[in-house]
Amino acid sequence: MEEKLKDLKKSMDRTVFQGDVFTEGNKHKIRERLKRERQRPSFRLAEWFARSFKPVASVAVCLLLLVVGTLYAVSEGGRSRGGDANSAADMAESSALDTGATTDKATLKADVVQDQTASIEKKALDTARDDGIVIHNAILKKIDREFNTDLPFKQREKYIKDSERASTKVKSYENGVSISDKGIMTSRVVAKDGKEVDTALLPFQERPLIRALIGEVAGRGVLIMKENFIAAGGTELSLSKIAVAKEKAGGLSKQILRQYQEKLMNAAVGKIQRILEAQRYTGKYSPTLEKYLDETINMLRQVKKEGNLKENYQSYLEGLKRLYLVNQVLSRSEHVKFSIQFGSQTTIQQPDQGKKKLTGEIRTSFDKLPGGIQEYIKSQPFLLEHYSEDPGFRERLKLADQMISDFNSNDVDVLVQDSVKVIGPQYQRKDHKIIIMSGKRYKKVYEHVYQNGINDTEQKILNGLDEIGNDFYLKQDGSVVHPKKLGDIGHAKAWSTGATAEDLKEVSDAIVAHADDKLKVINPILPLTEDYSLLNGLFSNAKSYYRSVLDRGSITTGLQYSGYYSMARELFIFDDVLNQPVPVKFMTEETLSNRERVERLAQ
Amino acid sequence: MNNQEHSTSGIEIGVNRRSADREEIVEILMNEYGRSVTQLAFTYVKDWALAEDVTQEVFVTCYRKIKTFKGHSSIKTWLYRVTVNRSKDLLGKAKATGRLVESIQHNSSQQNALSTEEEFLKLDEDRQLTSFVLSLPIKYREILILFYYEGFAVKEISRLMKMNEKTVKTRLHRGRLLLKEKYEGGEQ
Numbered sequence: 108m109e110e111k112l113k114d115l116k117k118s119m120d121r122t123v124f125q126g127d128v129f130t131e132g133n134k135h136k137i138r139e140r141l142k143r144e145r146q147r148p149s150f151r152l153a154e155w156f157a158r159s160f161k162p163v164a165s166v167a168v169c170l171l172l173l174v175v176g177t178l179y180a181v182s183e184g185g186r187s188r189g190g191d192a193n194s195a196a197d198m199a200e201s202s203a204l205d206t207g208a209t210t211d212k213a214t215l216k217a218d219v220v221q222d223q224t225a226s227i228e229k230k231a232l233d234t235a236r237d238d239g240i241v242i243h244n245a246i247l248k249k250i251d252r253e254f255n256t257d258l259p260f261k262q263r264e265k266y267i268k269d270s271e272r273a274s275t276k277v278k279s280y281e282n283g284v285s286i287s288d289k290g291i292m293t294s295r296v297v298a299k300d301g302k303e304v305d306t307a308l309l310p311f312q313e314r315p316l317i318r319a320l321i322g323e324v325a326g327r328g329v330l331i332m333k334e335n336f337i338a339a340g341g342t343e344l345s346l347s348k349i350a351v352a353k354e355k356a357g358g359l360s361k362q363i364l365r366q367y368q369e370k371l372m373n374a375a376v377g378k379i380q381r382i383l384e385a386q387r388y389t390g391k392y393s394p395t396l397e398k399y400l401d402e403t404i405n406m407l408r409q410v411k412k413e414g415n416l417k418e419n420y421q422s423y424l425e426g427l428k429r430l431y432l433v434n435q436v437l438s439r440s441e442h443v444k445f446s447i448q449f450g451s452q453t454t455i456q457q458p459d460q461g462k463k464k465l466t467g468e469i470r471t472s473f474d475k476l477p478g479g480i481q482e483y484i485k486s487q488p489f490l491l492e493h494y495s496e497d498p499g500f501r502e503r504l505k506l507a508d509q510m511i512s513d514f515n516s517n518d519v520d521v522l523v524q525d526s527v528k529v530i531g532p533q534y535q536r537k538d539h540k541i542i543i544m545s546g547k548r549y550k551k552v553y554e555h556v557y558q559n560g561i562n563d564t565e566q567k568i569l570n571g572l573d574e575i576g577n578d579f580y581l582k583q584d585g586s587v588v589h590p591k592k593l594g595d596i597g598h599a600k601a602w603s604t605g606a607t608a609e610d611l612k613e614v615s616d617a618i619v620a621h622a623d624d625k626l627k628v629i630n631p632i633l634p635l636t637e638d639y640s641l642l643n644g645l646f647s648n649a650k651s652y653y654r655s656v657l658d659r660g661s662i663t664t665g666l667q668y669s670g671y672y673s674m675a676r677e678l679f680i681f682d683d684v685l686n687q688p689v690p691v692k693f694m695t696e697e698t699l700s701n702r703e704r705v706e707r708l709a710q
Numbered sequence: 711m712n713n714q715e716h717s718t719s720g721i722e723i724g725v726n727r728r729s730a731d732r733e734e735i736v737e738i739l740m741n742e743y744g745r746s747v748t749q750l751a752f753t754y755v756k757d758w759a760l761a762e763d764v765t766q767e768v769f770v771t772c773y774r775k776i777k778t779f780k781g782h783s784s785i786k787t788w789l790y791r792v793t794v795n796r797s798k799d800l801l802g803k804a805k806a807t808g809r810l811v812e813s814i815q816h817n818s819s820q821q822n823a824l825s826t827e828e829e830f831l832k833l834d835e836d837r838q839l840t841s842f843v844l845s846l847p848i849k850y851r852e853i854l855i856l857f858y859y860e861g862f863a864v865k866e867i868s869r870l871m872k873m874n875e876k877t878v879k880t881r882l883h884r885g886r887l888l889l890k891e892k893y894e895g896g897e898q
Binding site (some may be wrong): 108109111112113114115116117118119121122123124128129133134137138140141144527539 | 714733747773774779830855858859889
């Protein structure tokens with residue numbers, strides 16, 4: 108038996124204590140309890156009364172009664188004394204019951220407060236539904252359309268195939284590289300007359316970054332719940348919570364507001380800074396988002412030390428709500444249909460508003476579309492709105508109806524895009540394509556390196572690039588991964604998914620050490636790049652980035668990792684384009700008319 | 711400032727501090743002992759949700775009472791003491807309110823009325839041992855767990871449980887005998 112019991116630890120660990128029995132969630136609950144503990148006054152009169160004074164007073168009263176009773180008994184000639192003892196016992200019991208009653212009252216009070224809160228929450232939710240969603244709905248829809256849709260990618264893929272098929276004129280160069288009349292280049296060259304490209308649509312690289320930035324800035328808020336100042340973060344923050352805070356703000360005294368003014372201001376300033384950072388990336392392909400964030404900043408700027416404190420706080424809450432809402436939109440990976448559930452509780456019902464807008468000629472042209480198409484557009488409020496507002500879309504649909512034999516809803520999805528730029532800058536290696544952010548940069552470097560021949564200095568730069576660009580940390584076990592394709596880099600997004608704190612620390616340590624190694628390569632190479640402005644820019648960026656990692660000493664958030672991922676991706680693509688002996692295709696952007704777009708679709 | 715520094719298992723804590731410091735101490739203790747406390751609580755209440763409640767209570771108590779910790783025992787012993795008390799409190803309450811299902815409290819001799827956990831655990835040797843230990847009466851179970859699972863010495867257990875060393879040894883002995891009986895009963 109002794110032998111068996113010696114294995115008790117192993118046995119129990121293997122059976123009942125498997126897995127993490129004490130999770131971050133448990134810790135969080137305890138922290139919340141501690142926070143409430145801290146907010147309780149250190150001296151609680153009622154409790155002190157119940158615990159200390161009351162029992163003592165009870166005993167004193169009992170003793171007094173006993174003495175009085177005794178005196179009475181003596182004076183009455185020694186009649187019954189049992190009653191006194193009983194009454195003393197009753198008093199003691201009563202005291203104990205009173206203590207219990209205090210607890211009961213406290214519970215009751217808590218219930219009442221909870222009921223009130225529930226009622227306020229319900230009212231606030233109604234307000235949120237009207238005030239929050241409806242007002243922002245149209246703008247948010249537009250942001251979603253600009254930001255989240257992946258339709259341009261489908262469109263590009265289709266066009267690339269079409270273009271490859273349709274290419275007839277191919278110009279060959281001395282080094283065996285050729286370029287088609289559709290701007291598709293094969294092998295390592297860029298045509299001298301090739302159009303300069305720049306992306307205006309959905310760069311892979313920046314979309315997660317903006318999401319992370321907005322997520323971070325929206326994900327934490329400070330709210331004043333009557334006398335309590337709470338920092339709600341992450342999943343705790345909800346539209347309803349903000350709405351409740353807003354509702355309750357009316358009842359807050361100036362004293363309380365003044366007490367928390369400083370914290371509110373700091374929170375607002377912090378948010379403004381982060382929004383400005385996010386805004387640097389937004390303008391290119393979501394002007395509506397940029398405008399929306401600009402308005403949010405203005406609201407947050409109204410949080411000041413002076414003036415009407417209540418209004419300041421309301422401005423802060425309004426800003427917080429806007430951030431929360433836009434984060435909901437941006438964090439959706441798939442196209443948002445605006446009958447989705449927002450936050451945890453509020454469901455938005457999209458009114459059939461578009462129908463009303465279709466009047467006159469627009470209505471007539473709509474009625475001419477095939478029934479199925481009409482139904483599809485009517486089922487998607489944003490399509491209906493688009494149809495109403497965009498003559499180009501109407502024209503494309505009309506043409507499509509005439510030119511495409513099996514015109515269907517998928518075609519509508521393709522044709523709805525405002526942009527007529529059908530190919531973003533890309534490069535293609537073997538069977539995978541990579542959409543790149545600044546195609547112009549890659550093309551120029553590529554052109555410079557391969558059209559003029561590679562000299563010794565350039566070879567050294569390329570060797571350095573290979574060293575810093577061909578490996579980085581992706582997996583959460585901290586091992587170095589040599590990405591072979593974009594899909595490998597994509598794994599980096601899984602930073603916070605299912606990773607334990609140990610995993611993350613291991614990766615963080617590895618990245619910091621790796622940054623040091625990279626700097627050792629970059630430092631001697633950087634002076635060699637002075638005559639090559641783009642490469643110089645690349646190496647300088649990489650140097651300052653890795654320097655910042657070393658200074659910080661750790662990677663602790665998904666956002667920081669996103670920065671690492673972006674840098675790694677940039678280096679990887681440059682290295683892949685310039686150093687790997689595999690033919691590379693660059694594809695340029697082209698502007699098509701409505702008719703051309705429909706024709707390509709029809710093909 | 712009446713700060714006392716105590717060191718145990720690599721954790722140094724200063725007591726009698728501001729609430730922010732106390733929170734920091736609790737944070738450290740949570741990280742170091744959160745798992746053990748939950749596990750220990752589970753061996754009493756045999757229900758993860760209840761064990762979680764106990765753990766919360768333990769650390770909140772710790773926050774409130776850390777000032778009273780004199781450092782005569784290790785912080786771990788103190789924390790375990792609180793865990794044992796809170797678990798027993800909760801068991802008492804649960805028993806009174808009928809919250810715990812009776813099968814958890816069943817006697818091991820009732821082999822035909824196995825608890826769900828026993829049914830689950832009896833599958834192999836590990837599970838059988840765990841199951842038998844968890845089904846022992848609480849006064850033997852706690853001593854066996856503290857001795858064999860937590861690795862406390864008899865002297866430490868006696869301090870933790872505030873009982874005589876001889877009582878600890880007796881319970882340890884009887885616990886082993888009961889366990890043996892269970893095995894013999896199970897093997898028949």
